[in-house]
Amino acid sequence: MTTTYPALTETDAAALVARLRETHRSGRTKSLAWRREQLTRLRALLTDNRAAIADALWADLRKNPAEVDRAEIDITVLEIDDYLEHLEEWLAPQPAEVTVSHLPEGTTARTELDPLGVALVLSAWNYPIYLLLTPVAAALAAGNAVVIKPSELAEQTSALLARLLPDYLDTEATAVVEGGVAQTTSLLAQRFDHVFYTGNGTVGRIVMRAAAEHLTPVTLELGGKSPVFVDRDADLTAVAARIAATKFSNAGQTCVAPDYVLTDPDTAEALAAALTQAIEQQYGSDPRAADHYGRIVNERHFDRLSALLGSGRTVTGGQSDRAEKYIAPTVLVDVKPDEPVMQEEIFGPILPILTVADLTEAIAFINDRDKPLALYAFTENDTTRARLIAETSSGAVNFGFPIFHLTVPTLPFGGVGESGMGSYHGRYSLETFSHRKAVLDVPLT
Numbered sequence: 001m002t003t004t005y006p007a008l009t010e011t012d013a014a015a016l017v018a019r020l021r022e023t024h025r026s027g028r029t030k031s032l033a034w035r036r037e038q039l040t041r042l043r044a045l046l047t048d049n050r051a052a053i054a055d056a057l058w059a060d061l062r063k064n065p066a067e068v069d070r071a072e073i074d075i076t077v078l079e080i081d082d083y084l085e086h087l088e089e090w091l092a093p094q095p096a097e098v099t100v101s102h103l104p105e106g107t108t109a110r111t112e113l114d115p116l117g118v119a120l121v122l123s124a125w126n127y128p129i130y131l132l133l134t135p136v137a138a139a140l141a142a143g144n145a146v147v148i149k150p151s152e153l154a155e156q157t158s159a160l161l162a163r164l165l166p167d168y169l170d171t172e173a174t175a176v177v178e179g180g181v182a183q184t185t186s187l188l189a190q191r192f193d194h195v196f197y198t199g200n201g202t203v204g205r206i207v208m209r210a211a212a213e214h215l216t217p218v219t220l221e222l223g224g225k226s227p228v229f230v231d232r233d234a235d236l237t238a239v240a241a242r243i244a245a246t247k248f249s250n251a252g253q254t255c256v257a258p259d260y261v262l263t264d265p266d267t268a269e270a271l272a273a274a275l276t277q278a279i280e281q282q283y284g285s286d287p288r289a290a291d292h293y294g295r296i297v298n299e300r301h302f303d304r305l306s307a308l309l310g311s312g313r314t315v316t317g318g319q320s321d322r323a324e325k326y327i328a329p330t331v332l333v334d335v336k337p338d339e340p341v342m343q344e345e346i347f348g349p350i351l352p353i354l355t356v357a358d359l360t361e362a363i364a365f366i367n368d369r370d371k372p373l374a375l376y377a378f379t380e381n382d383t384t385r386a387r388l389i390a391e392t393s394s395g396a397v398n399f400g401f402p403i404f405h406l407t408v409p410t411l412p413f414g415g416v417g418e419s420g421m422g423s424y425h426g427r428y429s430l431e432t433f434s435h436r437k438a439v440l441d442v443p444l445t
């Protein structure tokens with residue numbers, strides 16, 4: 001990190017939150033017209049500034065412009081469009097049946113979504129547009145004021161958003177704070193009505209502790225090791241293509257990237273060979289030269305990942321270059337559960353393949369560890385699918401196409417246990433950033 005951010009004292013942070021709270025109290029952010037306008041403007045920010053966004057992400061992560069369009073801009077626009085299309089429907093009061101007999105006839109009950117107030121959105125660096133602006137859009141759609149804190153690790157993107165957001169959004173109801181630990185700590189000392197955090201579990205605990213002081217609800221979008229179970233009946237060429245496409249994009253720095261593979265010993269070798277081919281098809285024989293292959297965000301993460309390259313036996317990849325923060329797409333076999341690569345979320349382009357005797361052992365392996373953000377499986381067997389759903393716990397189960405469950409806005413996205421708490425996307429975003437208020441109306445006579 002080279003940028004030095006302006007200091008933000010607790011007094012500054014308190015003044016900022018007070019200003020936004022006043023706007024929220026005025027009622028302005030609650031009107032449907034205001035919400036629609038903010039969402040439309042946020043959408044315009046994304047579509048007006050594609051080139052500038054692509055430049056910033058190339059500088060921060062060497063992210064390819066096509067991937068920026070797809071996995072940062074268009075996916076956020078899709079989410080905003082969903083809010084714009086359904087907002088009135090989702091905000092409509094929901095009638096509740098009055099089933100009790102001790103209230104007079106004519107009694108009605110309903111629930112209404114009530115904006116929470118002032119939200120704080122703290123985001124991560126790996127998809128620094130999508131992971132920041134999707135929850136910001138959600139907070140606005142739900143009628144909140146919002147403090148927006150981009151990740152300092154994607155510093156060009158942070159700077160760009162700090163410049164653009166005030167030009168597009170209502171600056172009495174939104175504020176961007178750039179910075180790192182010091183600025184975030186000052187913010188976290190304030191009373192917010194919701195804190196939405198995306199990042200690692202260590203900081204997730206800091207966020208939750210700070211929020212607890214004010215009894216502020218939190219959403220924690222965390223990570224972890226998302227396993228992939230590959231059944232012996234699966235078409236390995238197709239499986240390898242899907243795993244390679246999702247594991248190695250953004251150089252593996254995706255919270256829901258496949259972390260490791262569990263399969264039987266015969267399938268392991270064949271899958272490793274198929275993955276070698278799939279990687280070559282995707283990035284050519286020298287991925288370093290492919291301009292759609294990314295780089296590791298910083299030296300700290302590069303060093304952390306380099307230390308994991310020694311686990312197991314390398315079937316493909318293994319090359320690295322610190323000066324460029326390059327780590328080749330790497331597949332490891334003969335990996336044992338106690339090796340370094342299996343101790344923490346990899347969050348990089350290294351894929352270990354571990355062997356298990358059968359599905360029962362795979363399920364036990366998964367259940368012996370933290371609850372993953374996603375559980376992936378490739379199988380044609382309905383019983384296997386049903387068992388994986390019923391006998392494990394994870395944020396999501398996805399058969400057939402890793403990562404893509406998060407592109408379906410009718411599905412909630414979030415973790416469970418160590419992979420997080422709460423969820424968002426589509427109408428779930430509205431529930432997250434609102435209070436579902438109970439309203440009872442009893443006739444007086």
Ligand code: NAD
Pocket residue numbers: 122123124125126127131149150151152153179180181184185198199200201203206220221222223224254255256345347373415420
């Ligand atoms: P990061 O370093 O960008 O940190 C996230 C945020 O926490 C930043 O805004 C940062 O300023 C703030 N922060 C850092 N240290 C802090 C401290 N001591 N006190 C207060 N705030 C602090 O991101 P990261 O944690 O490196 O992100 C990677 C992790 O995030 C991985 O575990 C990944 O799986 C997870 N992740 C989850 C999702 C999801 O949607 N579930 C998405 C992306 C990443």
